[in-house]
Amino acid sequence: MEKYICGSMLVNKETLIIIAFLQKKGEMIMFERIKVLILSFVFMLFLVGGGHLVQAGDTVNPSEYVPAVNLITTEGEAVDLPKKVNVSDANYNLSLENVTWESMDSVIFNQAGTYEVNGITASQKKATTYITVYSKEQTINISAIGDSITYGMNVENVGINSYPKQLNYRLGNQYNVVNFGNSGKTLLETGDDPYIRTGEYTRSLVSNPNVVVIQLGTNDSKYFNFAKIDNYIEDYLKLVKNYQNLPTKPIIYISLPPKAFSSAYSISQQNIEQILPKIVEVSQKADLPVSIIDNQSATLEASSLIPDGVHPNAKGAALIANNVYHTLKGEPRELTGKTAVTEYGRTYGAINSQEITGGKNLYLSGMAHNSWVSYENVNLDANLGAIQLFAAVPYAETKVTVRLDSATGPIIGEQMLTQTANNSTWNFHTIPVEKATGNHTVYFTFTNEKVTDMNYELVRLSGIDFNYDPEKPVEAASAAELEALLASGLTNIKLIGNITLTKNLFLNADTRIDLNGFLLNADNYYLTKNESINMRTNLTIFNGSVTGRNSYGAIFINDSENLNYGMTIEISDVNFNGVLFIRNNVKDADVTFDGHNEVRTTTGSNVYARNITIKAGAYYYGSTEGGGSSNESGSTVFTLGTSQTDKLLTIEHDAKVELYPGNSGTGYGQNAVYGFSKISVGENATFIAKGERPMLRTEYTVTNAQVIGQAGSTVDLQTNDAVEGISFSYGIDYTFNQMKYLNLESKQINKYSFMYAYRTSSIQIIGNDSVMSVWNKNQNSSVTEPNASWIFNNFTLSNFTNSNNMGTVSSDSDVLKNQFATINNYNRILVESANPSK
Numbered sequence: 107m108e109k110y111i112c113g114s115m116l117v118n119k120e121t122l123i124i125i126a127f128l129q130k131k132g133e134m135i136m137f138e139r140i141k142v143l144i145l146s147f148v149f150m151l152f153l154v155g156g157g158h159l160v161q162a163g164d165t166v167n168p169s170e171y172v173p174a175v176n177l178i179t180t181e182g183e184a185v186d187l188p189k190k191v192n193v194s195d196a197n198y199n200l201s202l203e204n205v206t207w208e209s210m211d212s213v214i215f216n217q218a219g220t221y222e223v224n225g226i227t228a229s230q231k232k233a234t235t236y237i238t239v240y241s242k243e244q245t246i247n248i249s250a251i252g253d254s255i256t257y258g259m260n261v262e263n264v265g266i267n268s269y270p271k272q273l274n275y276r277l278g279n280q281y282n283v284v285n286f287g288n289s290g291k292t293l294l295e296t297g298d299d300p301y302i303r304t305g306e307y308t309r310s311l312v313s314n315p316n317v318v319v320i321q322l323g324t325n326d327s328k329y330f331n332f333a334k335i336d337n338y339i340e341d342y343l344k345l346v347k348n349y350q351n352l353p354t355k356p357i358i359y360i361s362l363p364p365k366a367f368s369s370a371y372s373i374s375q376q377n378i379e380q381i382l383p384k385i386v387e388v389s390q391k392a393d394l395p396v397s398i399i400d401n402q403s404a405t406l407e408a409s410s411l412i413p414d415g416v417h418p419n420a421k422g423a424a425l426i427a428n429n430v431y432h433t434l435k436g437e438p439r440e441l442t443g444k445t446a447v448t449e450y451g452r453t454y455g456a457i458n459s460q461e462i463t464g465g466k467n468l469y470l471s472g473m474a475h476n477s478w479v480s481y482e483n484v485n486l487d488a489n490l491g492a493i494q495l496f497a498a499v500p501y502a503e504t505k506v507t508v509r510l511d512s513a514t515g516p517i518i519g520e521q522m523l524t525q526t527a528n529n530s531t532w533n534f535h536t537i538p539v540e541k542a543t544g545n546h547t548v549y550f551t552f553t554n555e556k557v558t559d560m561n562y563e564l565v566r567l568s569g570i571d572f573n574y575d576p577e578k579p580v581e582a583a584s585a586a587e588l589e590a591l592l593a594s595g596l597t598n599i600k601l602i603g604n605i606t607l608t609k610n611l612f613l614n615a616d617t618r619i620d621l622n623g624f625l626l627n628a629d630n631y632y633l634t635k636n637e638s639i640n641m642r643t644n645l646t647i648f649n650g651s652v653t654g655r656n657s658y659g660a661i662f663i664n665d666s667e668n669l670n671y672g673m674t675i676e677i678s679d680v681n682f683n684g685v686l687f688i689r690n691n692v693k694d695a696d697v698t699f700d701g702h703n704e705v706r707t708t709t710g711s712n713v714y715a716r717n718i719t720i721k722a723g724a725y726y727y728g729s730t731e732g733g734g735s736s737n738e739s740g741s742t743v744f745t746l747g748t749s750q751t752d753k754l755l756t757i758e759h760d761a762k763v764e765l766y767p768g769n770s771g772t773g774y775g776q777n778a779v780y781g782f783s784k785i786s787v788g789e790n791a792t793f794i795a796k797g798e799r800p801m802l803r804t805e806y807t808v809t810n811a812q813v814i815g816q817a818g819s820t821v822d823l824q825t826n827d828a829v830e831g832i833s834f835s836y837g838i839d840y841t842f843n844q845m846k847y848l849n850l851e852s853k854q855i856n857k858y859s860f861m862y863a864y865r866t867s868s869i870q871i872i873g874n875d876s877v878m879s880v881w882n883k884n885q886n887s888s889v890t891e892p893n894a895s896w897i898f899n900n901f902t903l904s905n906f907t908n909s910n911n912m913g914t915v916s917s918d919s920d921v922l923k924n925q926f927a928t929i930n931n932y933n934r935i936l937v938e939s940a941n942p943s944k
Contacts, residue, residue, distance in 0.1 A: 172227060173200075173386065174395030175235040176357050177436045178317060180280055181242040184215045186437040187223060191233050192398055194390070198383035200400065203227040207235070215239055236395055238357060240316070248273075248283040249310045249349075249356075251301070252321035255364060255426070256287030260417035267420035272427035272458035275468050276448055277434075286310040293322035295341045297331040302345065311352065318349045319430060321361035321401065323385065324416065327377035338381065342388040350394055358396045359433065360385055364405040364426065368415025378402075397433065404429040410560070411455070420457045421472055427458060438482040440545065444571040444581060451482035451547065454513070455560070456567075467584065469568040471529075475558040478513050478551040479567065486542045488573045494580075495535045495550070496569035496587060499523045501557050504564045508539055509549040518542055524594070529566050532590035536574060548572070579620055585609075592617065601650065607631040613673070616643050621650020621680070628660035629653055629684070635663055635673050642669070642695065646676040654684030657710065665691045667749075675715075677703060678724075686710030691747045700724045707731070711745040718744055722758040722788070729766040730776070741768030743795075746781040748806045753781055759788035759816075767797040777803045777834075778823075783811050790818040790846075798827040800834035800862075810837035810867060817844040824851045831858055831933070837865030843872045848937040851887050859883065859930045861906075866913065868904040871937055875899060878922065881934040892936070896922035903929065 171194040179185045187210065190202040207225035214221045218241045225233040240246050250256050250270035258268030265271070274283035286309065291301040301307055301322055310318075322345075325331060326338060346358055362382050366375040382402060389396045404425055405412070411422035418426065428450075432438070438451050448468045455477025456470040470479060493508065508519035519539035526533045552565045569587075571580075579600035582588040585608045591599050592611055600620040606627040613635045619626075626647075632654070635643055645661070654660035660682065663672045672692025679701035685708055688697055697713055700721040705712040705728045712728040720726050730741035743765040746753035757763050765778040778795035779785060780803045787793045793815075795801040801823045804811040815821045821842065823832045831852035842848050848871070852860045861869070871878070878901065879892035898919040905913030906929055917923040 170231055171198075171390050172231050172233045173389045173398045175233065176359065176395060176397040176434075177235060177237045178240065178246065178357065178434050179215065179237065180240050180244075180246070181216060181218060184212055184439075185237065185435055186439055187225070187235055188437050191225075191227060192400065193227055193229065193231060194386050198386040198390075200382075200386060200398070203229060203231075205233050207233075218244075234395070236357075242280070244280075246277075246281045246316045247314055247354075248277075248281060248317040248319065249313050249315040250283060250285050250287060250319050250321075251307075251310060252287045252319075252361075253291045253301070253325055254287065254289035254417060255324060256285065256321050257289050258285070258287065258423060259289050260412075260414060260419055261423050262420045266459075267423055267457055269418075269423040269426040269430070272424050273430055275458040275460045276427065276431045278448075279466065284310075284313055286313075290325055291322065292325045292331050293342055293345065294326050294331055294334055294337060295344075296334050296337060297326060298328070299325070311348070314354050315349070315352065315356045316354055317359070317434070318356045319359045319361065319399065320345065320349075321363060321399075323381045324363045324366065324373055324378065326381060327366070327374045328372040329374065329377075330372075332374070332377045332380075335377075335381065335384070338384050339387055339391070342385070343391060346388065346392050346396060350392070358392070358394070359399050359430075360389060360396055361399040361430070362402040364401045364412070364418060364422075365408070366416050367409045367412055370415050373416050399430055399433045401426050401429055408454075421455050424453060424457050428452060440483050440485050441481055441572065442485040442488060443573045444569070445481065447568055447570065449481065451480045453477070453479045459566075467568065469566055471566045472563050473552050473565040473567065474560045474562055475554055475564065476551065477564070478549050480513070480547050480549045481570070481572075482547045483545055484548045484572055485545050486548075486572065487544065489539065489542065490573060490575050491538060491541060492574045492576070493519065493537045493539050493548075494571040494574035495523075495537065495567060496532060496590065497523065497535055498526050498529045498532050498566040498568075499535070499564065500526060500529045501554055501562070501564055503556055504552060504554045506535070506537060506565075507551045507553065508537060509551065510542060510546045511549075512547070513549050513551060515549065523565070526593075529563055531593075532566075532568060532586050534580065534590055534594040534596055536576075579618070601626070607633075610634055612636040613643055613645060614639055616645075618646040620648060621652075623650050625651045625653065626660075627653050629655040632656050632658055632660055632662040634661070635671075637664070637666075637671050640670045642672055642674060644674045644676065646678075648676075648678035648680060648701065650679075651681045652684070652687070653682070654686065657685055659686035659689040659710070659714070660684060661688045661690065663690045663692055663695070665747075667693045667751075669694060671695075674698075676700065679703065680705075682706065682712075684708065686714065687712050689714045691715055691749075693749075693751055699726050703727070705729075707743075709741070712743045714745040714747065716746060716749070716751065717754045717756075718746070719754075719756040720758060720761045720763050723760045724758075725761070726763045728764070730768040741776040742778070742780045743767050744779045744782075746779070746783075748781060750806050750808050751783075753783045753807075755779055755782050755785045757785075757787045757791045757793055760790045761788065762792040763794065764792075765795040765797075765801075767795075767799065767801075775799075777801060779803070781805060783807050785811075785813045787813075787815045787819045787821055789816045791816070792820040792822075794820075794822045796822075796824040796826075799825060800828045800832060801825055802833045802838065803835060804838060805836050807836060810839045810865065811835065813838055813840045815840075815842040815845050815848065818846050820847040821845065822847065822849045824849070824853065826853045828852060828854060828857075831860045831862050833861055833863060833867075835863045835865075835867065837863055838867050840867075840869040842870070842937070844874055844939065845871070845876070845937055846939060849934070851881075851934040851936075853887055853933070855883050855886065855933050857883075857933075860933055860935055861929055863907050866905045866907050868902065868906070868913070870903075871898075871901045873898050873900060873937065874939060876937050876939040879936045879938075880926075880932045881936075883931060883933045885933075887934040892934075893932070894925060896925070898922050 258264035270285040286306040457472040459471040509515040521537040597617040672695035697715040728743040776799035778801040882893040
């Protein structure tokens with residue numbers, strides 16, 4: 107039966123619902139009277155059913171005593187009840203028994219409170235679990251009380267490796283575990299150095315603990331202290347009561363001390379074994395449910411991790427931390443698929459460690475020759491024949507062996523791990539395994555026959571995937587994981603969180619990155635390619651956001667005429683903010699946009715590349731904010747460079763492109779498109795470019811550049827302040843074929859015109875009964891009525907350079923041909939067709 111805290115009572119779920127119902131209905135009954143009625147009703151049920159209400163402090167036959175199980179968690183995080191519980195015999199010696207629990211409603215994990223669940227052991231003894239669910243907004247304070255073993259004597263880097271610190275790593279950032287250990291201290295008040303006379307004890311009482319973990323008794327085993335051991339239980343009960351009476355009413359755990367493997371410091375394992383039952387008796391006689399943490403059993407085989415025979419080193423402290431963790435958190439949940447390293451059951455030879463910066467992710471460090479880590483309750487039904495580890499492996503010939511159900515169980519896989527540069531360089535390691543089904547404990551043992559010294563770290567482990575599928579994207583949660591994936595040759599990647607690059611990341615093969623709605627922050631570093639592979643690769647990046655403050659760009663490739671260099675880059679559904687998105691100015695290397703893209707840069711181009719393609723039906727919005735006269739790093743939206751090779755901007759059919767170059771700076775660095783040899787606007791596509799300076803500028807071309815608008819397309823080019831109008835060009839030949847809408851406009855009147863060129867250029871417009879309208883240079887282009895309009899089927903203006911060289915005008919409309927005069931007469935030309943595809 108589940109029970110809930112209601113006022114000062116533990117009540118079952120049904121009673122809680124009755125109380126809530128009465129309160130909601132507004133019955134005129136005092137709540138205290140309801141409590142009396144409920145208690146009377148519950149008592150009558152117990153009498154009728156032959157039951158017995160056991161109050162705290164009642165004397166119970168020790169042979170029937172099962173120490174309480176206290177579990178802690180936070181809202182939204184379910185815990186599983188243990189499958190086995192400690193059972194005390196008449197002499198207070200513990201053994202483990204299987205237990206069957208009553209059903210538990212998962213709704214209890216959604217609201218802070220304390221809940222009771224009862225069960226029956228295999229020998230028909232009553233077992234009780236109290237689950238305390240803390241608010242997800244609360245920091246849970248845990249006070250670790252103890253002697254030198256708690257403090258961390260003999261622990262390397264005790265400030266980060268003591269057992270309380272390692273426990274905190276496993277519990278996570280919502281918990282605050284404070285180490286109140288003091289070396290040499292006894293529990294006995296009459297011992298040679300009592301804990302209750304220390305500053306740590308005093309500070310622990312005012313630390314507002316929600317949980318108290320006590321581990322005292324090792325120093326009480328010294329012969330001169332053990333002579334007074336008869337006072338041990340009484341003194342322990344007083345200590346427990348002092349914590350229980352604190353305003354925070356903390357949950358109390360009392361620990362059986364670790365095994366002593368020597369008589370160093372006058373410690374006696376024989377005497378410790380006589381103290382252990384007394385600790386169990388304390389648990390029974392305490393006024394409130396007090397749980398036992400069995401660190402004695404957890405360290406029975408840990409002699410190699412307790413160098414002086416008494417004080418565990420950092421790896422031994424991890425054993426204690428992990429045992430305390432599972433006592434607090436309950437049975438390991440069922441595991442499948444990608445699993446955080448925090449989900450492991452037990453380790454031997456590993457240290458809980460945490461990233462100092464970033465997300466403070468947990469990893470296991472220090473694993474040397476014959477170290478192992480186990481994961482309990484792993485469901486292998488969905489395993490596809492491989493397990494993947496995320497690990498750093500600083501030594502060559504390090505092997506992992508995968509076993510089932512014990513550290514010496516049947517082997518299902520073995521693999522030599524790929525060596526990494528050092529113990530902080532991560533890689534993904536795929537281990538083929540035999541097919542297994544059902545739930546198992548999976549052991550990973552690490553060995554290296556050439557590096558057998560336990561002081562040498564062979565492996566750091568940060569994650570595991572029990573259902574690795576090479577056909578699916580591999581998830582990356584951090585920059586380190588993304589780096590490791592690329593280094594491992596795993597190129598189908600999906601982000602599962604925002605990632606900030608901490609170094610330049612090199613691609614060695616075709617790579618696909620699903621941003622998955624998250625942000626890739628390339629403010630200080632960029633994605634690039636390892637050119638030493640001497641082959642062109644493909645990069646596909648999509649579905650998320652990118653930022654960059656790097657003058658090289660978020661994606662950067664050195665300029666090259668080598669056809670094996672550079673990348674073919676495909677972008678889809680990306681938002682970008684920053685300096686320069688892509689620099690890939692490599693011969694014949696394409697940059698392609700699909701889907702919906704919005705790119706805003708500050709002092710650099712959106713894209714600097716030889717070839718840019720906007721795919722059919724795609725949308726591209728590009729703007730710049732900065733100034734500067736450089737075409738490569740100013741406010742040009744698309745820069746295709748200064749080489750004399752083909753440099754193409756292709757807008758495929760039904761696509762829409764809007765470009766808005768910046769309006770600050772001097773010179774001509776604020777173009778919509780610079781350096782092209784050809785701009786092609788496909789059927790029914792739209793190309794809009796508006797800004798202060800000339801929208802199109804081309805140089806360094808062997809022959810004239812081309813701008814081609816195909817049937818049904820829209821081209822709308824406007825400039826507000828350019829002396830030269832829409833184009834400032836070395837020569838452009840325009841062909842507009844059956845356009846739906848064509849607007850070439852320079853809003854700055856009394857200057858040259860909407861068109862300008864250094865080399866002879868041309869405009870050809872095929873109209874099919876289209877209407878051409880022009881605005882006189884002295885007439886504001888915002889005026890609704892044009893200066894003149896003509897219906898025409900074709901119009902050609904050839905061989906013009908500037909106002910002094912008009913060239914030749916030809917048209918099927920003699921009126922248009924005779925009246926058009928010189929190009930320098932107009933600041934705007936507009937062509938509209940009601941039937942552009944006729």
